[in-house]
Amino acid sequence: MSEKLLYSLARPFLFAIDPEAAHNLTLPALRCAAGWGLTSSIAKPTDNPRTVMGMTFPNPVGLAAGLDKDGAYIDGLATLGFGFIEVGTVTPRAQPGNPMPRMFRLPQAKAIINRMGFNNGGVDTFVKNVQASRFYQNREGILGLNIGKNADTPIERAVDDYLICLNKVYPYASYVTINISSPNTKNLRQLQGASELDALLSQLKDAQQRLADEHKRYVPIALKIAPDMDQEQIQNVAQALLRHKIDGVIATNTTINREAVKNLKYAEETGGLSGAPVFEASNIVIRELKKELGNSVPIIGVGGILSGADAQAKMNAGASLVQLYTGLIYQGPALVRECAAALHGK
Ligand SMILES: Cc1cc2nc3c(=O)[nH]c(=O)nc-3n(C[C@H](O)[C@H](O)[C@H](O)COP(=O)(O)O)c2cc1C
Numbered sequence: 175m176s177e178k179l180l181y182s183l184a185r186p187f188l189f190a191i192d193p194e195a196a197h198n199l200t201l202p203a204l205r206c207a208a209g210w211g212l213t214s215s216i217a218k219p220t221d222n223p224r225t226v227m228g229m230t231f232p233n234p235v236g237l238a239a240g241l242d243k244d245g246a247y248i249d250g251l252a253t254l255g256f257g258f259i260e261v262g263t264v265t266p267r268a269q270p271g272n273p274m275p276r277m278f279r280l281p282q283a284k285a286i287i288n289r290m291g292f293n294n295g296g297v298d299t300f301v302k303n304v305q306a307s308r309f310y311q312n313r314e315g316i317l318g319l320n321i322g323k324n325a326d327t328p329i330e331r332a333v334d335d336y337l338i339c340l341n342k343v344y345p346y347a348s349y350v351t352i353n354i355s356s357p358n359t360k361n362l363r364q365l366q367g368a369s370e371l372d373a374l375l376s377q378l379k380d381a382q383q384r385l386a387d388e389h390k391r392y393v394p395i396a397l398k399i400a401p402d403m404d405q406e407q408i409q410n411v412a413q414a415l416l417r418h419k420i421d422g423v424i425a426t427n428t429t430i431n432r433e434a435v436k437n438l439k440y441a442e443e444t445g446g447l448s449g450a451p452v453f454e455a456s457n458i459v460i461r462e463l464k465k466e467l468g469n470s471v472p473i474i475g476v477g478g479i480l481s482g483a484d485a486q487a488k489m490n491a492g493a494s495l496v497q498l499y500t501g502l503i504y505q506g507p508a509l510v511r512e513c514a515a516a517l518h519g520k
Contacts, residue, residue, distance in 0.1 A: 176215075176216075176508075177213075177216050177254075177506065177507050177508055178506065178508040181506030181507060181508065182506070185506065188200065189279070189281070192275065192277075193277040193278065193279050193286070193503075194274060194275070194276065194277045197241075197277070201241075201242065201246075201247045201250065202247075204247060204250035204251070204253075205247055205249070205250040207250070207253075208249055208250040208252075208253045209249075209250075213250070213253035213254070214253070216253060216254065216255060216507070217255075217511065218255045219233045219235070219255050219257070219510065219511050219514030219515065219518075220233075220514075220515075220518060221233065222234065222257075222514060222517060222518050224257075224494060224495060226422070226472045226474075226494045226495055227349055227394040227396070227421045227422045227472060228392075228394060228421075229316055229348060229349070229394070231257045231258050231316055231495060232257050232315065233255075233256075233257035233514045233517070234257055234489075234494070234495045234496060234514070234517050235255075235256060235257050235485065235495075235496055235497075235498065235510055235513045235514045235517065236256055236257055236258040236259065236260060236316075236318070236474070236495060236496065236497040236498070237251055237254075237256045237258070237259045237260055237497065237498065237499070237502075238260060238476050238497035238498060238499040239260045239261065239262050239263055239318070239320040239351060239353065239398070239497075239499075240262075240263065240288075240290070240320075240499060241261075241499055241502070242259075242261045243261070243262060243263060243264065243290075243292070243293065243294045244261075244264070244294055244295045244299060244300055244303055245261040245262070245264070245300050245303040245304045245307070245319070246303045248261060248303070248304065248307040248309045248310070248317070249307050249308050249309055252308075252309045252314060252315060254507045254510050255507075255510045255511055255514065256315075256510055257315075257316070257495070257514070258315060258316035258317070258318060258348070258495070259309070259315065259316070259317055259318065260317075260318035260319075260320055260351060260497065261300075261304070261317070261318070261319060261320065262294070262300070262319055262320030262321060262322070262351070262353070263292050263294065263320045263321065263322040263353045263356065264292075264294050264296070264297050264300040264319070264320070264321055264322065264339060264343070265292050265294055265296065265297065265321075265322050265323060265324045265325075265335060265339070266296065266297050266323075266324055266327075266335050266338040266339055267296050267297075267324050268294065268295045268296035268299065269291075269292060269293065269294065269296075269324055269325055269326075270293055271290050271291040271292060271293025271294075272289050272290065272291035272293075272358065276288060276289045276290050276291065276445070277289075277290065278440035278443050278445075279440075279503075280435055280438050280439065280440055280441065280447075280449075281504075282438055283434065283435045283438055283449065283450055283451055284449045284450040284480055284500070284501075284504050285434075285435060285447055285448060285449035285450055285451050285452075285500065286447070286448050286449055286500050286503065287440055287441075287443045287445045287446065287447050287448075288358070288428070288445050288446055288448070289357075289358045289443070289444050289445030289446070290358060291325060291358045291359060292322050292324075292325065292356065292358070292359055297321075297338065297339050297342045297343065298342070300319075300343070301342055301343060301346060304317070304319070304343075304346045305346065310346060316348040316349070317346070317347060317348045318347065318348060318349050318350070318351055318396070319343040319346065319347040319349075319350050319351070320350075320351040320353050320398070321335075321336060321339035321340060321343060321350060321351065321352060321353065322335070322336075322339070322353045322356065322359065322362070323335035323336065323359065323362065325359055325360070329360075329361040329362070329364055329365070332362075332365060332374070333373065333374055333377050333378075336352060336374065336377075336378060337377065337378070337381055340378065340381055340382070340385070340395075341381070341385065344382075344385045344389065344393055345389055345391075347393050348393070349393060349394040349395065349396055349421070349422065350393060350394075350395050350396070351395075351396045351397075351398050351424060352374075352378060352395060352396070352397050352398065353398045353427070354366055354371075354374070354397065354398065354399070355398050355399050355400035355426070355427035356427060356428075356446065357400070357402075357427075357428060357430045357445065357446045358445060358446060363400055363402075366399060366400065366403065366407065366411060368410050368414070371410075371411065371414045372414060372417075372418075375397070375414055375415075375417075375418035375420060376418060378395060378418075379395075379418050379419065379420070382395055394421030394422060395420055395421050395422075396420070396421060396422035396423060396424050396474065397411075397415060397420055397422075397423050397424070398423075398424040398425075398426075398427055399411055399423060399424070399425055399426055399427065399459070400426055400427050400428075400429070401425070401426035401427070401428075401429045401431075401452055401455040401456045401458075401459050401477060402429055402430055402431060402455075403459065405462060408459055408462040408463060408466070409462070409466055411423075411463075412462075412463050412466035412467050412471075413466065415467065415471050416466075416467065416470060416471065420471060421471070421472075422471060422472050422473070422474060423463060423467070423471055423472075423473050423474070424473075424474040424476060424497070425456055425459045425460050425463055425473055425474070425475060425476070425477070425493075426452065426455070426456040426459050426460075426476065426477045427446065427477075428445070428446025428447055428448045428452060429446065429447050429448075429451070429452045429455050430446065430447070431447070431451075431455065432447065433451075434447075434450075434451035435447065435451055448477070448478070448499060448500040449478055449480070449500035449501070449503075449504065450478045450480055450500075451478065452477040452478045453477055453478025453479070453480075453484060453487075454478075455477065456475065456476065456477030456478065456488075457475075457477075457487065457488065457491045460473055460475050460488065460491040460492045460493055461491045461492055463492065464491065464492025472494040472495070473492055473493045473494060474493060474494070474495045474496070474497060475488035475489070475491065475492075475493025475495070475496045475497070476488075476496060476497035476498070476499070478500070478501070479496055479497075479498050479501050479509075479513065480500075480501040480504060480505055480509070481501075481505075481509075481512065481513075481516075482512045482513050482515060482516025482517075483516065484501075484513075485513035485516050485517055486516050486517060489517060496513065496517075498510065498513065
């Protein structure tokens, strides 16, 4: 059975239940299916290699962070044909995240609002999960590890949390993402401000150099940013990326803007909005970054990709790679191949 048909059968059931419950059913089911070899019939995208951040990606379509926060389902996810997989966000210590419900579907808008709040089992469990995956053990592909700060760490000490996580995940990562753009951790986005960002990036860069010497391997660092920035703020971020020689930028995280969904059920829920309503907002950020960065710092484009044409539009805006999350919920895993096919030869 094709994954398209399977997903069209499963979707009405998954959409009838609470979104977080659906999430908690789907990932173990995928793990079982992969373990039993049932996903081996999923046709892989044809190779379409891209060299970005010094690594060769088999195709430019990746999984965005947040779907597998603990890195517990890497092998199942790896069967879906992604050119790279990003897991996390992980924090130094385990934390429960916000009270439930904390994830809402807005189907008319092909959107999700979430305020998960970095629910995760902490970096030590995360590293064990990564180590236990066949994907890591057999070096099957590119694995991004996305790190953040605990909710109860004061924002003035945020750098400590990023450094703890960077030290621990570094040896297992193909690249490390610094997530300073979740709207669901109080004050986190303050780190995008000019002086905070300078302090954060300079310490991360120093740590990266030290770790590269220690492990005899340079692991690129990418910064993940929000779509809710004006032109001047985006330019400031871009200049900081150049100044500190950061290896990549992921644009964007979810938006706090509700313009595109007003009057829809759940539109007023607190959290980050993803899916179709963030598509253009993230493209604007990508275009602005591209103007500032040229070819010096590659951009990974994410936000509202629901079709192959959307993936192409992200590339046209200036992205070198793309990532998917909400589109997978609405379109199913066949979206990976659709996007990879649309970008083939481009
Ligand atoms: C339920 C949910 C949880 C998310 N958790 C994270 C996270 O932990 N870390 C992160 O960097 N991004 C997280 N994201 C943001 C996505 O990685 C992505 O940047 C954003 O949703 C825009 O892409 P999309 O429209 O394709 O979903 C999350 C998104 C959703 C919907």
